[in-house]
Amino acid sequence: MTTLAPPPAPVREDGARHRSAPPADGGLASRARRLFTGAPEDPRWARPALWAILVLATALYAWNLSSITGNTFYDAAVYSGTKSWKAFFFGALDAGSFITVDKPPFALWVMGLSARAFGYGTWQLMLPMVAVGTGSVALLYRLVKRDFGAVAATVSALALTLTPITVAITRDTNPDPILVFLMLLGAAALLKSVRTGRLMPLVWSGVAIGFAFNTKMMQAYVVLPAFFLVYLWAANASLGKRIRNLAVGTFALIVSSAWWMVVVDLIPASSRPYVGGSTDNTVWDLVIGYNGFGRIFGASSSVGSQGNGASFGGEAGLYRMFNDIMGGQISWLIPFAAIALVAGLVLRGRAPRTDARRAALMLWGGWFVLHYLTFALAEGTFHPYYVTAMAPGIAALAGAGGVMLYNAFRNGSAAKWGWVLPAAVAASSVWAVVLLQRVSGSGTLYTVAEVVAGVAGAASVIGLLVGRFTKRQRLMGVAALAAVVALLAGPAAYSASAASSSTNGTNPTAGPSTGGMGGMGGGGGQRPSGADGGPGTNSDEAPSGSGDGQEMGQPPSNSGGSTEDGGSTESGTTESGTAESGSTESGTTESGTTESGTADGRTGGGMGGGTQVSSAMITYLKKNQDGATWLVAVATDQTASSIILESGEPVISMGGWSGSDNAMTLAKLKSLVKAGKLHYIVVSDSGQGSSNSEISTWVKANGTAVSDYSGLYRLDASDVS
Numbered sequence: 001m002t003t004l005a006p007p008p009a010p011v012r013e014d015g016a017r018h019r020s021a022p023p024a025d026g027g028l029a030s031r032a033r034r035l036f037t038g039a040p041e042d043p044r045w046a047r048p049a050l051w052a053i054l055v056l057a058t059a060l061y062a063w064n065l066s067s068i069t070g071n072t073f074y075d076a077a078v079y080s081g082t083k084s085w086k087a088f089f090f091g092a093l094d095a096g097s098f099i100t101v102d103k104p105p106f107a108l109w110v111m112g113l114s115a116r117a118f119g120y121g122t123w124q125l126m127l128p129m130v131a132v133g134t135g136s137v138a139l140l141y142r143l144v145k146r147d148f149g150a151v152a153a154t155v156s157a158l159a160l161t162l163t164p165i166t167v168a169i170t171r172d173t174n175p176d177p178i179l180v181f182l183m184l185l186g187a188a189a190l191l192k193s194v195r196t197g198r199l200m201p202l203v204w205s206g207v208a209i210g211f212a213f214n215t216k217m218m219q220a221y222v223v224l225p226a227f228f229l230v231y232l233w234a235a236n237a238s239l240g241k242r243i244r245n246l247a248v249g250t251f252a253l254i255v256s257s258a259w260w261m262v263v264v265d266l267i268p269a270s271s272r273p274y275v276g277g278s279t280d281n282t283v284w285d286l287v288i289g290y291n292g293f294g295r296i297f298g299a300s301s302s303v304g305s306q307g308n309g310a311s312f313g314g315e316a317g318l319y320r321m322f323n324d325i326m327g328g329q330i331s332w333l334i335p336f337a338a339i340a341l342v343a344g345l346v347l348r349g350r351a352p353r354t355d356a357r358r359a360a361l362m363l364w365g366g367w368f369v370l371h372y373l374t375f376a377l378a379e380g381t382f383h384p385y386y387v388t389a390m391a392p393g394i395a396a397l398a399g400a401g402g403v404m405l406y407n408a409f410r411n412g413s414a415a416k417w418g419w420v421l422p423a424a425v426a427a428s429s430v431w432a433v434v435l436l437q438r439v440s441g442s443g444t445l446y447t448v449a450e451v452v453a454g455v456a457g458a459a460s461v462i463g464l465l466v467g468r469f470t471k472r473q474r475l476m477g478v479a480a481l482a483a484v485v486a487l488l489a490g491p492a493a494y495s496a497s498a499a500s501s502s503t504n505g506t507n508p509t510a511g512p513s514t515g516g517m518g519g520m521g522g523g524g525g526q527r528p529s530g531a532d533g534g535p536g537t538n539s540d541e542a543p544s545g546s547g548d549g550q551e552m553g554q555p556p557s558n559s560g561g562s563t564e565d566g567g568s569t570e571s572g573t574t575e576s577g578t579a580e581s582g583s584t585e586s587g588t589t590e591s592g593t594t595e596s597g598t599a600d601g602r603t604g605g606g607m608g609g610g611t612q613v614s615s616a617m618i619t620y621l622k623k624n625q626d627g628a629t630w631l632v633a634v635a636t637d638q639t640a641s642s643i644i645l646e647s648g649e650p651v652i653s654m655g656g657w658s659g660s661d662n663a664m665t666l667a668k669l670k671s672l673v674k675a676g677k678l679h680y681i682v683v684s685d686s687g688q689g690s691s692n693s694e695i696s697t698w699v700k701a702n703g704t705a706v707s708d709y710s711g712l713y714r715l716d717a718s719d720v721s
Contacts, residue, residue, distance in 0.1 A: 046150035050141055050157065057137045057161040059716040060085075060499040061170040065123050067434070069505040070173035073657075074108065075125065076641035077101045078173070080650065081112040082120055088112055090264065092273045093637055094648035096629045099663045101637070102277030102290060106214040107175030124135075124175050133170035137161050139184045140392050143191065147360045148400040155484060156399030156517020160391055164494035165329035165511030169385040171498065172508045175215050176388050182212035183223055184392055187363060190227050194359050197237035202249040210256025219290040219389065224253075226366025234359035249634045261287065274663035276637065276656040281663075295380040310506055313375075313384045320376045321387070327435050328511045329395070330387045336428040337394045341365040343420045347404055360400065361588060368393030384509050388552025398487070406480050409464065410473060422464045425483045432490045442512035449493035456486035496501040592642075602675065611656050613639065613682070616655070617709045618647050619682055624714075629677040632712075635659045635684075652678065666694050673715045683709050 038047030073093075081088035083095040090097060091105030101108070110128045118124045137157050145153030160166065170177045192198075205227065212220035228246065235242045261283040264272060269281055279286040321331050341361065348358040362657040371390035375382065405421040436450035463479025466472070498510035525628035613634070620630050633652035634640050640653035654664035672678040681703070683696040702720070703713030 032715045043150055044456055046154065049150075049154050053141075053157045054134055054138060054155070057134045058130060060161065060167050060495055062126065062686075063499045065126055067502040068122055068126060068171050070122070070125060071506045072172045072641045072645060073101060073506070073637055074111075074175070075646040077105075077108050078111045078125060079120055079644060079648075081105075081108055082115045087273075092271050093276065093640060094630070094644060094650040095371060096652070097589075098630070098650075098652045099274045099637075099656060099661070100276045102286065102657055103175060104214040104217060104283075106211055107178045107216075110178055111173065127173075129170055129173065129177050132177050133166070136184055136392065138183045139181070139188060139536075140396060140465050142187055143184070143360075144396050144399050146191075147357050148403055152399040152403040152608070154399070157401060158332060158396045158484075158488065159395035159398045159491075162488050162491040162495045163330065163388070163391040163395065164332075164385070164491055164498060165385055166388045166391045167495040168498040168503055168508040168510040172385075172505060174385060174508075176385055179215045179220060180389055181211050181390065182208050182215060182222065182391065184213065186227070187223070187367070187392075191356075191360060191363065192232060193249075194354075195356055197235055197241070199245045199248060202231065202245050203252040205258045206249045206251075206253030210253050213257040214260050217287050218295070219291075219386070220257075223367050224387070226363055226370055229366065230359050230363045234354055234356075234362070237353045242396070244557075253343055261667070266366075274655075274656075274661065276661060276663070279662070282678070291328060294373070295382070296378050297380060313387075315383050316377055316379045316382075318376050321372065324438060325509075326384055326387070328439065328494055329384050332432055332435065333394050333428065333487060334399045335431050336424050336487060337368060337397035337401065338419060339424040339427070340405060341368070343408075343424075344397075344401040344404045346624055347408055356569060357400075361397075364393045364396040364400065366393075368397060383507055385507070385583065400717045402480075402483075406476075409468060410476055412468075422461045425457060425486070426461050427466070429453055429460070429483075429486045432457070432487065436490050436493075439512045443497075445496065446491045449489045450487040453486050456482045456489065460486055489599075499661075533719045546716055575621050601677070611644055617712065618643060621710070622647060624679070626679060627676065628679045632653045632680040632682060633678055634682045639682075654695070659692075664695065666698055669695055669698075670720045674717050674720045676717060679714055679716065681713055681715060683713065684711055 030299075036047060037044075038050075050629035077091060077093050078089075080092055080095040084097065086092070087095050087097045088109065089105070091100045091103070091108050092222070093099055093101055111125045114128050115121075115124045118127070118585060133200070137160050140160050141153045141157040144156040166177075166180075186208035187207045189201045189208060193201035195203065209220055209224065224459065231244055231246060231249075235245070237245065264275070265282050265284060275281050275283055275286055279289065293545050312322050312325075314325050320326055323333060341364075344361045345358065345365070351358050360500040368390060371387070371393060374635040375387050375390065402421075402424075405424065409419065432453040433450055434455060436446055439446050440450070463475055463482060467474075467476035467479055494511035498508075503509070518686040541689045613632075618631075625631055629650060631643065631647055631649040631653045633654050634643065635653070636659045637653045637657045640651040643649075643651045648712075652664070655661050656663055669681070671679070679700050683699050699713050699715065703715045704719075706714060
């Protein structure tokens with residue numbers, strides 16, 4: 001009797017051996033099995049590897065939640081949104097809706113809904129961040145796997161998981177993790193539209209980027225040139241249909257981006273909060289000024305104007321991503337990704353116009369290059385954590401491009417480009433060692449990573465070359481695995497450090513301090529006291545303190561403060577420079593000096609700027625609030641947010657983030673006092689601008705000074721003439 005052996009499992013182009021398809025029963029058990037084991041065409045190791053990476057990502061992002069302080073600026077706005085739906089919609093800093101934060105509110109909505117559902121506290125705010133961080137890893141895996149296979153997808157997902165700055169910012173309440181997830185959703189829909197030629201996926205891509213715009217405004221648009229180019233070039237449709245679909249998709253993008261801005265700007269100014277960060281109380285000005293061209297050209301407002309911006313990541317220039325501050329955060333795989341992009345496009349050079357792999361390479365390459373140029377050359381305010389938006393492009397190119405180079409090298413095809421793989425591994429391994437040398441002496445973890453990167457990198461290059469000459473494919477496979485170890489050893493060390501240490505809540509970075517403004521250490525503030533993270537309700541009990549507990553009128557501390565949506569203030573005085581909107585930068589970030597200024601990260605001045613509020617003062621204010629809507633009016637968002645989180649009461653920020661917003665006028669102040677909505681205001685002897693000086697003069701002339709607290713004045717309706 002003759003028996004036939006079953007045919008061998010097919011081998012993919014990426015070298016992975018597939019399983020034979022099991023019988024399709026189509027039942028619930030089959031679908032559950034596929035969830036954990038993957039599709040029949042996947043190699044056996046693929047789905048377990050994915051689950052392991054997702055568990056690793058979740059662990060890195062959620063480890064030791066008690067050490068996560070978050071950004072007090074956004075935390076206070078989320079808390080205020082849990083107390084008022086009006087504040088929730090506008091993204092107001094305070095529950096009384098006097099002024100908004102200087103970003104659109106989508107990320108605040110996500111965290112706010114979690115806080116409303118589960119109560120306000122650390123894990124409730126962090127839950128959405130961990131979810132979107134892990135979701136981004138899973139989404140990138142799916143996108144890369146579709147075009148390049150399980151090996152490429154696994155490497156890409158692991159690379160994104162271990163990107164140090166991504167780990168640091170996902171352990172925070174800044175909006176960037178939500179921004180990245182929405183951009184990846186847009187990329188997924190775009191690639192689907194490219195493959196199928198259908199319109200609706202392109203529309204959904206525009207909607208996703210629109211929601212990303214309502215998370216962090218113009219930064220969401222950095223990828224749009226790549227999106228447009230990829231669809232116009234590679235979509236499976238005629239030229240006329242491609243142009244028509246792009247027009248419809250662009251319309252969806254505009255509507256989903258602009259709806260909140262239009263609604264807010266159409267509401268009379270008297271019925272809504274002041275738009276923080278704007279010069280004319282409109283969201284449009286915020287979009288094109290402070291959060292738009294101001295970030296690129298260094299202007300704090302007005303299109304095209306030049307100005308200074310606080311750079312927390314070193315001087316602008318093409319080398320910025322490789323400097324002492326930024327190098328360890330994002331640059332580990334940049335050499336390999338750049339080489340893989342060029343070589344991959346060459347290897348797909350003769351493919352049809354609609355080739356899915358080339359389209360994906362164009363998308364991820366455009367994602368990487370556009371972000372690199374934008375961040376490297378930006379002369380406005382720049383924080384290291386911004387570059388987490390670049391990480392998916394780098395990770396996708398490392399996985400997809402690496403597999404393409406490996407196949408060319410292994411098969412001996414495209415001989416001139418096939419030999420690029422050992423060179424790319426060597427260059428990236430050397431760069432990893434250089435980065436780790438910069439922090440030598442910072443701990444055993446980095447020393448071990450340096451040894452692993454150097455040894456594994458050398459072993460990989462030698463193994464690839466020997467395997468190629470001797471035609472031993474197993475040796476080449478082992479050498480490729482060693483390359484992955486070499487290139488990810490450094491990022492893994494930095495990521496482990498970010499996950500196991502307390503980070504600066506307003507300017508998070510990973511790894512040892514390299515002289516940037518921020519890094520490891522304190523930051524952020526504390527949650528409102530009371531049960532379940534809510535505010536204390538007993539006004540006779542002194543809250544546990546905010547900031548450094550310093551009373552008004554005393555010299556502010558220069559440690560542990562925070563700066564514009566990032567940045568800690570540490571002592572240090574060398575060459576003085578001007579930072580954005582009144583902050584002072586001492587020295588250059590390259591030389592290891594950091595910002596020196598007031599405890600809230602700004603120079604003193606204005607209406608109480610540069611001062612801290614003590615716990616005793618907050619207790620006093622709560623006892624004597626007398627039914628007022630706002631507990632007190634202070635100069636800046638940072639001071640206001642700390643008091644909000646300390647007291648659980650609405651607090652007015654009269655000057656926005658920098659103290660220079662025209663949110664408070666003398667007429668508005670008089671009307672609030674006359675109506676009994678505000679009794680206390682903090683002023684200082686110096687003033688910034690005629691409006692602030694006018695308010696300070698009037699308050700001192702008509703208010704009653706509270707002798708126990710320097711700078712604090714009481715005002716009643718009878719004081720308003």
